Amino acid sequence: MIGERVKKYRKEAGMTLTELADRAGVAKSYLSALERNIQKNPSVQFLEKIAVVLNISIDHLLKDNVNEPSTKAAENLDNEWKKLVLEAMESGISKEEFRNFLEYNKWKIGQK
Template identity: 60%
Template sequence: MIGARVRQFRTARGLTMSELADRAGVAKSYLSAIERDLQTNPSIQFIEKIANVLDVDINALLKDEAATNSSDETAALDEEWQKLIAEAMESGVSKEEFKDFLEYNKWKLKQK
């Protein structure tokens, strides 16, 4: 359900429900109802606001990607990566710095 995906992305980014609601400009009570699947049909405007703050594509909130994965390990890996990315963002690592690191790492592997 969409509520579980919102909660997953929110926690992976280290946001509280209050922080997400404030940043997205939505009511915390409504966000809570979504996450607990009491409200299961949010408006597209709500989804867009939440997706923007979580920095995810709207489809990530609408589609159940875990259902398409063939193993639980893949889903767990995705969550682990999300947490790692959230930690990097919180520590101030920019996208450009991360891209530079990846390029350096590729270069380093070629040198071996």
């Protein structure tokens, strides 16, 4: 269950329910209901917020056994980058909009 995984990773991170809810910008009551398996179908946006704060991929919350390849970029993801990602998510930017920006930026660099 997703709620059990959220609780497991939250505890591994040494966070209380309140801390995780506050840092992720989600309702504590909803998070509590999820962890107690009362709420069973959280949105992807909700899970993304939780995953970012817990410093895990969303796959960790969705699947039992996740083996992510370690990449240099992931290892070098510092707190400033994490804050930028959270800020982008909170501003309402979608993944597709962010991907479009990256593609445009790559194209722009290639034009030089």
